[in-house]
Amino acid sequence: MTFHTYNGVFAEEKKLGQKLEIDVEMTYPIEEKVKTDNLNETVSYADVYSVIEDFVLKNNFNLIESVANNLLKILLTKFPALNAITLRIRKYSVPIDGIFKNIEIEVSGVQNDK
Template identity: 60%
Template sequence: MGVIRINNLKFHTFNGVFPEERKNGQQLAIDVALNYPIEEKVQHDDLDETISYADVNETIDKFVHTHSYKLIESLANELLKVLLKGFPTATQITIKIRKYSVPMPGIFDNVEIEVAGENRV
């Protein structure tokens, strides 16, 4: 099974629990992986035989810029639903979301959540 990945899409968003997060915003990074039988489906060097990662990127960008949640878990779950519906030829989709400016004590790079779902044929 092939995998189409887009890594480290970055967005300035207004997701978060605390008022300062929702007012000032923060950077999120998103990775998406779409399982797709590339080996079987792509035979003629034709975009119609695959999933356009430009379309995936556009779908994510539009969703992230028009939705705001307290939890990045909610953002991930809702985005997953949109991608599964929008790209039904993907057998599975996995999304990772990293949040960098997390208002909690400690030394760390980011927090990350991951969700995955399958399209049933």
């Protein structure tokens, strides 16, 4: 997923924004849970996308670590059927002197009761 956001410490990031790419890995036992071709037996990717889009477009943080940790908590809460979630967030156009394509972080979480 790709979004234009305004996260960052530097004034340029808050004013001009930058591209964030988000990968979400969802752990769900489809072999056990999905027996028919019924959406109620799984998690809607469209719903997951909508939650992520709403969060990243309405919230701005200094740190992408904060984006990741807060988004992870929301996804685990809104999708209790998922056993675990891993988020990878890549940030482009970072105003740091150096040669690199992007910076990337990864966070993971599991459901408390599983």
